[in-house]
Amino acid sequence: MNSIMSFISALGKYDFLQSALLTATMVGVMSGLIGSFIILRGMSLMGDAISHAVLPGVALAYMFGFNILIGASVFGILAALLIGYVASHSQLKTDTSIGIIFSAFYALGFILISLAESSTNLHHILFGNILAVSDQDIMTTAVVLGLVILFVVFFYKELLISSFDATFAQTYGLKVQLLHYALMLVLTLVTVSALQTVGIILVVAMLITPAATAFLWTQKLSQLLVVAALMGVLSSVIGLYFSYTFNWASGPAIVLVAAMLFGISFVVAPRQAGGQLWQALARRRRVRV
Amino acid sequence: MLNVRNLTVAYDDTPVFKALAVTFAPGKITGIIGPNGAGKSTLIKGMLGLIKTQAGTATFDQQPLSQLKTKVAYVEQRKDLDLTFPINVAEVVLTGTYGRLGLFKSPGRTERQASAAALAQVKLTDLAQRQIGNLSGGQLQRVFVARAIVQDAEIIILDEPFVGIDLQSETAIMQILKQWRDAGKTIIVVHHDLNKVSRYFDDLVILNHGIVAAGPVESVYTPANIAKTFSADLSQVLFAAGGGQ
Structure with missing residues (x-):
């Protein structure tokens, strides 16, 4: 309790903590929204791949000082196109194609970052550094959040049916293919934002885990989206608290909270056997009273 | 009149059929039968442009079918469907309005009313709010027929609609097909159960890597054609008890 109070009073005092909270909340919402479509389309591996494949773009953006969103988008879309091209122009299955392309992109990203000679940057890119977000990072994140919400609202029925x-x-x-690549583009933008909070390695967890937790609780797409965003925010904010209080890296802290929320839901949620048992017990208790 | 001309489809250089030509008349329920792997579903998908074709055209009243997408309702085999998807019966039926709504428009009251009416027609009003994983095979098939009703298409194509469903659902679906026929629509049904052929269909197409026979069911559904396409034994069993009923 004490540490929660001191976290809250620190929030009132320190700008960096307010910035962190704001960013964590925004990233939680956007990754929950896009993650919902990733899990419904059975594209978890693709989500993992694209989030890793943006690394060279991030590295080049650092080296040459242009906007990180542009660098990441170019490499994210390039990876998505290459994955599709290799899968459709060979007899290899898509997951093989994904494995080849994303590891190659990731490797290229590592080399580029080592050329830039910045080991602190590398650590932050890999594991997130939410306590050091700049005002410009917040602006970028807000723009991406706006784009994600517009994308989901304007293309809701197309995303649903495809x-x-x-x-x-x-x-x-x-145009199902076009929508697929649009989703991949939005995914790269979300990845860049989530880099700050959880780091590139764990972006996939932010995409999949909150959405999977929400999936266990909901029967309608609109509800899934709202609950997934909520789970994303809860994970980010509670994770931030652990990160600040115990001086843990923010990425692993947030991802572990998300996994805990999933673990609890796995036992008690209505779509799970355990949840159905609970409901049955509750009914019986009501009957007896 | 739905007119397929010179249609050739090949998977990996092995042609499923070559230069296939067939017509489907409006105001008729046309059945397509043939052995497994004869190219029934391939013909449908080729016509609709869902798979690559090597040659050929499909036109409806002289216009290419590919430009008439909102005039076609296609009820495909449901084996690949994700039954865990967070969507309920009413929402599935509502997706039938997406094609004519186009981009950036959401279904409104008119669309919801049309969906509710279609659900009533297939007698599923009570299950409107149920998640689709909690339906029987027959109920699920009726949901997709209700969606086809909402699409208000001129051409309705159903791929094996009666597989694995209960008799009540089969009867309900057949009733809808007859209403469509009486409204002058073109109805095509890929079918596997030879027993009900002459009861269900007006016209019949027998397919086996090409057209074996096509025309009114009386003249096409003959012991000779069935023996040639399937087997002499099957033909004997089917036609032994009086005229293929």
Whole structure:
């Protein structure tokens, strides 16, 4: 309790902590929203791949001082296109193609960062450094959050139908491929924002875990999106608290909280056997009273 | 009139069929039968442009089918469907309005009313709020027929709609097909159960890597054609008890 009070009073005192809280909340919302579509489309591996493949773009942005979003987008989309190209122009399965492309991009990113000779940067990129976000980082994150919300709101029904029944979407003329690449582009932008909070290695956890937790609790897409965003925010904020209080790296702290929320849901959520048992017990208790 | 001309589809250089030509008449329920792997689903997907075709055209009243996407409702086989998807019955039916809504428009009251009416037609109003994983096979198939109703298409294509469903659902779906026929729509049903062929269909296409026979069911559904396409034994069993009923 004491440490929670001191966390809250520190929030009132320190700008850096306020910035961290704001960023963590925004990243929690956007990764929950996009992560929902990633898990519904069975693209967890693709999400992991794209989030790693942006590394060369991030490195080049640091080296030459241009906007990190541009660098990351270029490499993210390039990776998505290459993965699609290799899978459709060979008899290899998509997961093999993903494995080849993303590891190559990741390796290239490492070499570029080592050329830039900045080991502190590397550590922050890999594991996140939420306690050091700049005002410009906050602005960038806010812009990405706005784009993500617009994307999900404007293309809600297209995202729904192409995730649920892609063949049907194709028969009525929806450009399913184009939507896929648009989603990949938005995913790269979310990755760049999540770099600050959890780092590149753990971005995939922010995409998948809160959305998976929400999936266990909901029966409608609109509810899934809201609950996933909420789980993302809860994980980020509680993780930030642990990070500040115990001086843990912010990324692992946030991801462990997200995993704990999932673990609890796995036992008690309505879509799980345990949750159904609970509900049955609750019903019986009500009958007896 | 739905007109398929010179259609050739090949997977990995092995043609499923070559230069296939067939027509489907409006105001008729046309069945497509043939052995497994004869190219039934391939013909449908080729017509609709869902797979790559090597040659050929599909036109509806002289216009290419590929430009008439909102006039076609396609109820495909449901084996690949994700039944855990967070969506309920009413929402699935509502997706039938997406094609004509186009981008940036959400379904409104008109669309919701049309969906509710379609659900009533397939007798699933009570299950409107149920998540689709909690339905029987027959109920699920009726949901997708309700979506086809909402699409308000001119051409309705169903791929094996009666596989693994209960008799009540089969009857309900057949009723809808007859209403569509009486409204002058073009209905195509890929079918596997030879028993009900002459009861269900007006026209029949027998397919086996190409057209074996096509036309009114009386003249196409003959012992000779079935023996040639499937086997003499099957033909004997089917036609032994009086005229293929």
